[in-house]
Amino acid sequence: MGASVGATTTAGLMEARLQLPALNGLRQAGSAAMIGRLSVFPANPSSFSNVIRAVATQPVKPDTSSEPKRSKVEIIKEHSNFLRYPLNEELEAEAPNVNEAATQLIKFHGSYQQTNRDERGIKNYSFMLRTKNPCGKVPNKLYLAMDSLADEFGIGTLRLTTRQTFQLHGILKHNLKTVMSTIIRNMGSTLGACGDLNRNVLAPAAPFMRKDYLFAQETAEHIAALLTPQSGAYYDLWVDGEMIMSAEPPEVVKARNDNTHGTNFPGSPEPIYGTQFLPRKFKVAVTVPTDNSVDILTNDIGVVVVSDADGEPQGFNIYVGGGMGRAHRIDTTFPRLGEPLGYVPKEDILYAVKAIVCTQRDNGRRDDRRYSRMKYLISEWGIERFRSEVEKYYGKKFQPFQELPEWEFKSYLGWHEQGNGSLFCGLHVDNGRIQGTMKKTLREIIEKYNLSVRLTPNQNIILCDIRRAWKRPLTTALAQAGLLQPRYVDPLNLTAMACPALPLCPLAITEAERGTPDILKRIRGVFEKVGLKYNESVVVRVTGCPNGCARPYMAELGLVGDGPNSYQIWLGGTPNQTTLARTFMNKVKIQDLEKVLEPLFYTWKRKRLQGESFGTFTDRMGFTKLQEVVDKWEGPVPSSSRFNLKLFADRETYEAMDELAKLQNKNAHQLAMEIIRNYVASQQNGKSE
Incomplete structure (x- = not known):
């Protein structure tokens, strides 16, 4: 559990210990700033082994005089000056890589260090960058910037992730600051896209003008803001301390600063996370009833808008404890679905989410990262005990979980009405990899028509706010780039x-x-x-x-x-x-x-x-x-079908079709069948019109 400043202790108040780095570590750039920021004044100026205590009111924490075992990453976080050191020094070094501690810290800033495993011999280091896009929202300016960065500093491709974000691959260390600062200055961020904290918050990507969808997306953005790191390290490293951020909604600021029930570290640069952040990554998704485009049950917290008969949002159902990661041949690791925690009125959602996060922060395992996800805590405790602990931080009892209709997977591919006179178009992208002609055409369209986009949790992209007059030319241009309407894409x-x-x-x-x-x-x-x-x-x-x-x-x-x-x-x-x-x-x-x-x-x-x-x-x-x-399989029973499915009468036609099919990673039979089906469909559509 992280720590913050408190000069005195009071019986019954919770405590957290932070051993400051050794004297030689404090000489490093930024370490002195940490002491100033934390206002630590040792009784003996020659000693740097003082205990910094976190003061809060409830709940009472157990005695921590005997330090529990912690993983190496926990020590790195504690000594990092809130995610700065030694990353700040490693970024200045000439080596193409960063050391182990910096490798862990740069994750919090949205990057993973990688090597090309196809190449043998000397390791070829590069960095992957991941953006933070709550709800998958990408402004026009940011999309164009990401597209350019992929070509200039990456491997020429953009990748759409399963959490509604971009990934850039192949960034060299000496280009990291340029790429990061460009993203920040173009309405983007990578802060918290990786690391032991809340990751990108999912929500349905469809830009519907319905109250429930708009409320779900707004709530996702508010949760993302609530759980974003606050110390300023991100801006110190990448834009020289310039705080390039939009104003936060007052309800987010109020919820973050509220310490009525002992959730915060008073005076700390990280009021929710402290020096230790979370035991492991944390994932949140928000959606509306029936819409399971976000895989709601796979998240640490799943939030579902509950509306009244008039469609007015009233509150939220909350699931907890989902998670996918596991390890082979270790049965104590497992994927898990979220389960119902309860219902809260809409004005309480930020406080309820914060209470859940703090329960995991203070009770999740920090000795073995394999078992640090919240799903293992809930599996060990059971949902009743977990709910009881969360309620101490929430300050209220959860209301009963409200009944929901059946879930449906929604992809939002193809053309749809937004509800404000405009259209949106969902485009399927195989494995989320945007490259080649597809990438070039998307940029031209997004730039020409000044479109904003949304990324989906299924690795697809949505073009938003399209005028009806643009539908025909856009459809033609997209099809020529291989971005086909869903009826022309293999259902698999x-x-x-x-x-x-x-x-x-x-x-x-x-x-x-x-x-x-x-x-x-x-x-x-x-x-x-x-x-x-x-x-x-x-x-x-x-x-x-x-x-x-x-x-x-x-x-x-x-x-x-x-x-x-x-x-x-x-x-x-x-x-x-x-x-x-x-x-x-x-x-x-x-x-x-x-x-x-x-x-x-x-x-x-x-x-x-x-x-x-x-x-x-x-x-x-x-x-x-x-x-x-x-x-016992020996092959299918031969069919006595009366249909003749032989498509090729001569070898020349077959070979020509086979060459075309290879360009689309298909066989000749598959391509021929698609052409026939599309032709029949077009003829039928023509007759119906």
């Missing part, structure tokens, strides 16, 4: 997600983003072989390691890297993202994928109930039965 691709994995992620065990196009192509081939229709689909998510960045544990078919060219197969998630998948098989080599998927999909086609999704089917059948099907 529309819901698939993958993490970046190799070559840059240091945690990746095998491929994810680079391998997913081929995996989806092979799954489509299995669909065709067993007789599944083109418009049928399953939710596929692929990650290169078990950390779960693309949320594979919610997929109907999750592939989780567990070795070189090897994956765990997870089954049982549902299309609306409300059911946790389970491990079906381990160590499946990528070349053997069809041996597993062919019997599964064939059995689903033959034995499913009407309208039954693949994930629901696998859960109903049971994994023991499905394993028997896979083990």
Whole structure:
């Protein structure tokens, strides 16, 4: 738990200890500033081992005279002068990388140090930057800046993440300050995009003018502001101390400063986080009933707007305890869904969220980072005890959780009415990677029409505030760049997600983003072989390691890297993202994928109930039965279909089609079928008009 200034102690008041760095550490730039900022005046000026005490009123904290074991990262945070030291010195050094302590600290500023694992020999260091975009909102000015930075300082691509942000890859250390300052000066930020604190707050990206959607997005922005670091280190390092930030809503400032129930460290530059910040990353999502575009149950806190019969927002249901990360072969680590905590009136939401964060801050494990997420605290305590502890910081009892309708996954692809006379257009981006002609065309359109954009939690992008007269020319330009309307995109691709994995992620065990196009192509081939229709689909998510960045544990078919060219197969998630998948098989080599998927999909086609999704089917059948099907598989029963599906009458046509198909990472049969379907659809549409 972090600490702040308090010159005196009082019986019954909570305490936190901070051992200042040794004398040689204090000589470093910024350390003297830390002492001045904290107003620490040792009784013996030659000693720097004074205890700084955090003073608050409630609840009473246990005696901390015997220091518990803490992880190395906790020590780094404590000695960092609120995220400055030694990062400030490492950034000035000539080396292309930063040391271990700075590597941990720069995460809080929105960056990860990486190396290119495709290259052998001397490590080629670079940095990945991640932005902070609550609700996925990206102003026109910021999008254009990010696009330019990707070309000038990155690897020429923009990546859309599963938390509604951008990632820039390949930034060299000596360019970090230039890139960071450019983002900040163009209405953006990377502060808190990584590290042990609240990450980007999700909300539905659709720019609807409905009261509930607007209220959900505003609430997400307020929560993001409430939990943003306050010490100023970010601006000290990247824009020389210039505070380039917009005015905060008064309700956010009031909630942050309120210490009625002992949530804060009085006098500290970080009133909520203290010197220690949180035990591990923390994720929040806000949405409206039915809209599960944000994977609400996978977050540490899930907030749902509750409205009255007239559509006027009245309060919020709150879920707690979701999280995806786990480790292979360690059963004490696991993915977990959030569970209901209770209901609060709308004016209390910031105080309730703050109370939950403080409960995790003061009770989450700091000795072993593997178990530091809030989901493990709730799993250990149980929801009743957790609720009771949160209520001490909240100062009230939670009201009963209100009934909600069924959740639906919403992608918002294609053209939609905003509700104010304008349109928005959701565009599918395979694996969230914007590059090449697609990148060039998007920039031209966004710049020409002065559009703002939204990023979705499914790695897609939405163009907002489009005049009706622009729809036809925009549709044509987008299609020419490969940004097709959803009816022209393979249904498997529309819901698939993958993490970046190799070559840059240091945690990746095998491929994810680079391998997913081929995996989806092979799954489509299995669909065709067993007789599944083109418009049928399953939710596929692929990650290169078990950390779960693309949320594979919610997929109907999750592939989780567990070795070189090897994956765990997870089954049982549902299309609306409300059911946790389970491990079906381990160590499946990528070349053997069809041996597993062919019997599964064939059995689903033959034995499913009407309208039954693949994930629901696998859960109903049971994994023991499905394993028997896979083990005994000898191939599908030949079909006696009366339809002649042979598409090519001559070799020349086939070879020409095959060359075209390779450009789109498809086979000749797939491309031919798409062309035929699109032609038939256009003719039918023409007749209906």
